[in-house]
Amino acid sequence: MSEVDWLEKVVVSDEALADAWELVKGHLQGVEQADVDPWTEPVFYPNLIKTPEAEGNVRPH
Amino acid sequence: MSDLTELTVTAAADLIARKELSPVELVRALLDRIQQVEPKVLAWARLLPEAALEEARRLESLQVKGELCGPLRGIPVGLNDTIFTAGVETAAGSKVLAGFIPDYDATVTARLKAAGAIILGKTVTTEFAMFEPGPTRNPWNPGHTPGGSSSGSAAAVAARMCPAAFGSQTAGSILRPASFCGIVGLKPTYGRVSRHGVVPVSWTLDHVGPMTRTVADAALLLKVVAGPDPNDPTTLPVPVDDYTTAVGQDPAGLRVGVPDRFFTELADDEGRRAYEAAITRLKELGLQTRPVRLPDVFEPLRDAHRTIMYAEAAAFHKKWFRERPDDYRPRTRRIIRAGLLTSAPVYLRAQQIRTLAVRAMLRLFEEVDVLVTPTTVGPAPRGLDWTGDPAFNQPFSAVGFPAITVPAGLSSSGLPLGVQFVARPFDERTLFRVAAAFEAASGPALKPPV
Numbered sequence: 233m234s235e236v237d238w239l240e241k242v243v244v245s246d247e248a249l250a251d252a253w254e255l256v257k258g259h260l261q262g263v264e265q266a267d268v269d270p271w272t273e274p275v276f277y278p279n280l281i282k283t284p285e286a287e288g289n290v291r292p293h
Numbered sequence: 294m295s296d297l298t299e300l301t302v303t304a305a306a307d308l309i310a311r312k313e314l315s316p317v318e319l320v321r322a323l324l325d326r327i328q329q330v331e332p333k334v335l336a337w338a339r340l341l342p343e344a345a346l347e348e349a350r351r352l353e354s355l356q357v358k359g360e361l362c363g364p365l366r367g368i369p370v371g372l373n374d375t376i377f378t379a380g381v382e383t384a385a386g387s388k389v390l391a392g393f394i395p396d397y398d399a400t401v402t403a404r405l406k407a408a409g410a411i412i413l414g415k416t417v418t419t420e421f422a423m424f425e426p427g428p429t430r431n432p433w434n435p436g437h438t439p440g441g442s443s444s445g446s447a448a449a450v451a452a453r454m455c456p457a458a459f460g461s462q463t464a465g466s467i468l469r470p471a472s473f474c475g476i477v478g479l480k481p482t483y484g485r486v487s488r489h490g491v492v493p494v495s496w497t498l499d500h501v502g503p504m505t506r507t508v509a510d511a512a513l514l515l516k517v518v519a520g521p522d523p524n525d526p527t528t529l530p531v532p533v534d535d536y537t538t539a540v541g542q543d544p545a546g547l548r549v550g551v552p553d554r555f556f557t558e559l560a561d562d563e564g565r566r567a568y569e570a571a572i573t574r575l576k577e578l579g580l581q582t583r584p585v586r587l588p589d590v591f592e593p594l595r596d597a598h599r600t601i602m603y604a605e606a607a608a609f610h611k612k613w614f615r616e617r618p619d620d621y622r623p624r625t626r627r628i629i630r631a632g633l634l635t636s637a638p639v640y641l642r643a644q645q646i647r648t649l650a651v652r653a654m655l656r657l658f659e660e661v662d663v664l665v666t667p668t669t670v671g672p673a674p675r676g677l678d679w680t681g682d683p684a685f686n687q688p689f690s691a692v693g694f695p696a697i698t699v700p701a702g703l704s705s706s707g708l709p710l711g712v713q714f715v716a717r718p719f720d721e722r723t724l725f726r727v728a729a730a731f732e733a734a735s736g737p738a739l740k741p742p743v
Binding site: 246248249252253255256257259260262263264 | 635636
């Protein structure tokens with residue numbers, strides 16, 4: 233097994249890196265700062281910021 | 294030798310093989326030392342004095358008959374309290390697993406026992422090997438953290454309570470405490486050492502490795518525990534070398550990459566000075582140091598690491614966390630909660646970033662044989678309420694490349710500093726070759742004042 237095969241599990245292009253990072257970073261900031269209950273609050277994409285529209289759409293999972 | 298607690302694994306095994314030292318003498322000397330210093334260090338979650346002495350007597354009787362064999366014949370070791378020991382409580386530093394007694398050994402435990410090792414006890418870990426510290430103090434200064442999560446393993450080895458111990462690393466949990474306590478710590482390549490029977494934090498990122506006072510001992514212990522394990526499908530059938538033969542091999546001519554950013558920007562003044570001195574020492578040893586450009590994915594990788602760790606930790610803890618949230622301490626609770634809030638697309642993007650980082654790091658290693666960095670931002674921080682910053686170890690846990698820390702002197706406040714070497718996947722041999730040469734050029738092992 234080559235070294236690359238060893239780790240080749242999920243593929244992304246170099247060009248897509250910035251987008252992927254933005255999503256991950258935004259989400260991390262959201263979940264690390266959010267004071268929400270993971271059992272009852274829906275996850276707001278991408279970083280848990282509740283928009284006025286979303287406020288009216290909260291329901292337990 | 295008059296003080297048996299100063300013996301390294303290699304030296305003690307050699308004396309036992311020549312019948313110049315009994316395993317019983319060695320265990321008794323270490324138990325005496327533990328009685329003397331443990332109240333000040335608090336490195337042990339659970340000591341096993343009777344069981345250790347009983348096993349030592351059994352091994353001694355084999356020794357007398359000339360039937361004692363195995364590379365670790367009669368060597369006492371400590372195991373981080375995340376590592377399963379059949380019939381012995383394994384609580385992972387948590388309330389949730391308090392009283393949990395596994396009915397089987399972790400693969401690492403079983404391989405150590407098969408090699409003749411004696412399990413001296415379970416060492417303190419942070420809660421579930423995350424960021425809530427245990428009671429352990431740094432043997433160099435009790436007002437400072439020993440680092441974590443493998444806090445007890447590092448402190449016990451540094452304080453001469455055992456010649457070797459094992460820890461686990463998801464971000465910086467072997468190398469950081471090893472550096473803070475002035476010992477050697479090895480995080481092997483992902484897939485080199487089985488995690489079967491080790492309480493997980495994150496299956497993408499978890500590693501198990503030895504903590505010792507010399508590079509030669511780390512090389513010996515890796516050979517004992519490495520290799521494929523049908524119970525851990527992430528282990529790979531890559532040949533396991535006799536790493537001890539790399540120790541003492543001249544490293545002159547090997548290419549050492551010195552990263553151009555990140556490490557020197559974040560290191561404090563003392564950390565930077567020790568690092569610069571280490572680079573000078575490597576040059577004197579005939580190694581070819583050269584600046585290397587860290588790939589752009591290096592910074593996103595830190596966020597990807599946290600995302601993966603949180604999500605996978607949440608997957609493991611979900612049931613207990615729902616039923617017993619109050620049994621988790623605040624930092625652990627925050628991690629699990631963040632993981633529960635992580636969506637599948639975010640997790641998969643984080644995994645993609647990690648894959649890009651692996652590719653970029655493999656390209657980087659076409660130019661060099663090892664990377665050298667400071668192990669930590671600086672010496673162990675004051676206080677016992679956190680275990681220090683794993684920033685310098687986390688990237689290599691994320692990509693799974695092997696890394697080792699070797700002591701690199703003391704700070705002005707008398708606390709140890711370390712230097713970290715990183716090699717390409719499954720090239721622990723080169724790591725040991727360079728680390729051992731650096732260690733030999735740095736003088737005798739550090740000994741804390743405890």
